[in-house]
Amino acid sequence: MQNDNNPDGAKSPWNIGALGAPPYDPFSTPSDYKEDFRPQFHFSPKNEWMNDINALIYHDGTYHMLYQWGRNARHGGYATSQDLVHWDDRGVALVPQDTFLPKDAVRNASGKEVYSGSGVFVEGEAAKKITGSPEPALVAIYTGTKVGTCIAWSNDDGKTWNNYENNPVANATEGVDPRDPCVIWYEREQKWVMAIYENGTTFYGSRDLIQWERLSNIHFGFECPDLVELPLDGDGDRMKWVLYDANGSYLVGNFDGTSFTDENKAEPLMMDCGPDFYAAQTFFPHNLPEKKYIQIAWNDHWNGGVGEEKWERNATFPVELGLVTRDSKMCVTRTPIDEIKKLYVGDPIRKSNIELGSENILTGVKSKAFDMTLVIDLNNAFASSIIFNVTNIEYVYELESEILNYTALIRGENKEKSVPLKPNADGILKLRVLVDWSSIEIFSDDGVFSFSQQINFDPNGDNLSLTSLGGQVKLSFLELQTLRSIWN
Known part of the structure; x- marks a missing residue:
């Protein structure tokens, strides 16, 4: 040999x-x-x-x-x-x-x-x-x-x-x-x-x-x-x-x-x-x-x-x-x-069957490390986009073009980018979002869609926002679970 x-x-x-x-x-x-x-x-x-x-x-x-x-x-x-x-x-x-x-x-x-x-x-x-x-x-x-x-x-x-x-x-x-x-x-x-x-x-x-x-x-x-x-x-x-x-x-x-x-x-x-x-x-x-x-x-x-x-x-x-x-x-x-469930701390934030519009449905919710599930029904939606803010960073989902817009760090410079993100055949968009102090991971379509990003979230901020632009869209379910530190 x-x-x-x-x-x-x-x-x-x-x-x-x-x-x-x-x-x-x-x-x-x-x-x-x-x-x-x-x-x-x-x-x-x-x-x-x-x-x-x-x-x-x-x-x-x-x-x-x-x-x-x-x-x-x-x-x-x-x-x-x-x-x-x-x-x-x-x-x-x-x-x-x-x-x-x-x-x-x-x-x-x-x-x-x-x-x-x-x-x-x-x-x-x-x-x-x-x-x-x-x-x-x-x-x-x-x-x-x-x-x-x-x-x-x-x-x-x-x-x-x-x-x-x-x-x-x-x-x-x-x-x-x-x-x-x-x-x-x-x-x-x-x-x-x-x-x-x-x-x-x-x-x-x-x-x-x-x-x-x-x-x-x-x-x-x-x-x-x-x-x-x-x-x-x-x-x-x-x-x-x-x-x-x-x-x-x-x-x-x-x-x-x-x-x-x-x-x-x-x-x-x-x-x-x-x-x-x-x-x-x-x-x-x-x-x-x-x-x-x-x-x-x-x-x-x-x-x-x-x-x-x-x-x-x-x-x-x-x-x-x-x-x-x-x-x-x-x-x-x-x-x-x-095993991520071992890190869950406190009671989850849950919302279901509500219309997502210009008013922030996460007002008062503060977290810098969490596991969030979203189920959004895009059928009969009037909204043009859905906007998710983590402190100073914005992610925008465009309903018509079915893309996710975001800002990426590329060799130290911010660049505007987008990726395709499609709902399922029934018009339902289900997302799993993991947010940490400097990273976000998004999963959809049972994991076929995966998105990993290291990002400079404001270290002094913990505000969250979820709204829509141009009209309303049905939020069927939301659950946000805060995560404890693995270093404690």
């Missing part, structure tokens, strides 16, 4: 042998998580920069998340959770050779920097070949720049992270390409499959995560691929594969363990149409309490930031992926996980 390890890799100053260390705590100044724009129910690091989600692994009651950390050099940041909602920021698990951290931070990752990847769970002989022990192990597969596709592992539930002594295991490089390996377990052939950003997306196969063989290539995708298998319309006998990239562009079809075939036979669809969805990954599904695909993305698309200080950027709220038929196409759905 082919292996494209670099035989001279050990001589590279960026390629090290076996070395392990506990996560390094770079947080000299504690955070109270109350800074302006600090998300209250979305993960963000205590300090410094975060971007791509890199490895999501569950084991024995704990969810582990590695993510890119560090503006000037990318490291492997590390956080854990017991419920996918409350997160413990553990510091930096993977420290590259070109780190800016102090000398006491052990360099325990191959590569000038740690670029994106994914994570899997192994045990028994599979673990022994990598770690030297059959004990269960968390394995992160990442791009070590100037080295290649590399492995790091922990067999003590993240207390210590270790560099694999014979990195790289594949894709030896003198730069950063190929990059972003996504590794899955392909059960039908009892083998590992890697999808990596290389001339589109290239697939590799392995029996042990160490020896890799090139399988095929598809001219699709830009950065951070992920490959998931979902039941179509909830039918377990109609399983389909979804291949998506960092932008959320995706294909749906068949993967036979070697190559991917698109069955939608259309332009790639988008699983999120907002301005700030990027580099999503799913949890390794095979040892989750229930086999499903739980996804977390970076809540930014290089927008320039909202003015946050001490830390920069955050993650999206976890969602479960699904697959449904819409307009003769197979479409991905994104649905916030039910």
Whole structure:
């Protein structure tokens, strides 16, 4: 079996042998998580920069998340959770050779920097070949720049992270390409499959995560691929594969363990149409309490930031992926996980069967972090638009053109944008809206419509407004539930 390890890799100053260390705590100044724009129910690091989600692994009651950390050099940041909602920021698990951290931070990752990847769970002989022990192990597969596709592992539930002594295991490089390996377990052939950003997306196969063989290539995708298998319309006998990239562009079809075939036979669809969805990954599904695909993305698309200080950027709220038929196409759905209900505090605000007009129906309602459901009957509506204000930010839904207008931060500048948002066949528009101190996520059409945005809501404001312009429209149902902070 082919292996494209670099035989001279050990001589590279960026390629090290076996070395392990506990996560390094770079947080000299504690955070109270109350800074302006600090998300209250979305993960963000205590300090410094975060971007791509890199490895999501569950084991024995704990969810582990590695993510890119560090503006000037990318490291492997590390956080854990017991419920996918409350997160413990553990510091930096993977420290590259070109780190800016102090000398006491052990360099325990191959590569000038740690670029994106994914994570899997192994045990028994599979673990022994990598770690030297059959004990269960968390394995992160990442791009070590100037080295290649590399492995790091922990067999003590993240207390210590270790560099694999014979990195790289594949894709030896003198730069950063190929990059972003996504590794899955392909059960039908009892083998590992890697999808990596290389001339589109290239697939590799392995029996042990160490020896890799090139399988095929598809001219699709830009950065951070992920490959998931979902039941179509909830039918377990109609399983389909979804291949998506960092932008959320995706294909749906068949993967036979070697190559991917698109069955939608259309332009790639988008699983999120907002301005700030990027580099999503799913949890390794095979040892989750229930086999499903739980996804977390970076809540930014290089927008320039909202003015946050001490830390920069955050993650999206976890969602479960699904697959449904819409307009003769197979479409991905994104649905916030039910664990959000653990954060509900106080009594919900409820309204039903009222006419929405020029008068603000949310007068007196004040919240900066909430989960809101809206059901709007657009039949026989006289209104031309529906206007939703969160403090200083306005979202406008145009009834005739069926579009949502919004203002987006694009590399530090405000730009007026719009996205299609259609009611269902009965003329009903149902929305799920998650608002945090610096983000909004909107879901509709059972999750087929998804919109993620990092936005500079006024940190000193908590007023809300919901009105219509040009006439009235029926609001069938509204429920707004305030959310408590995950950091309390």
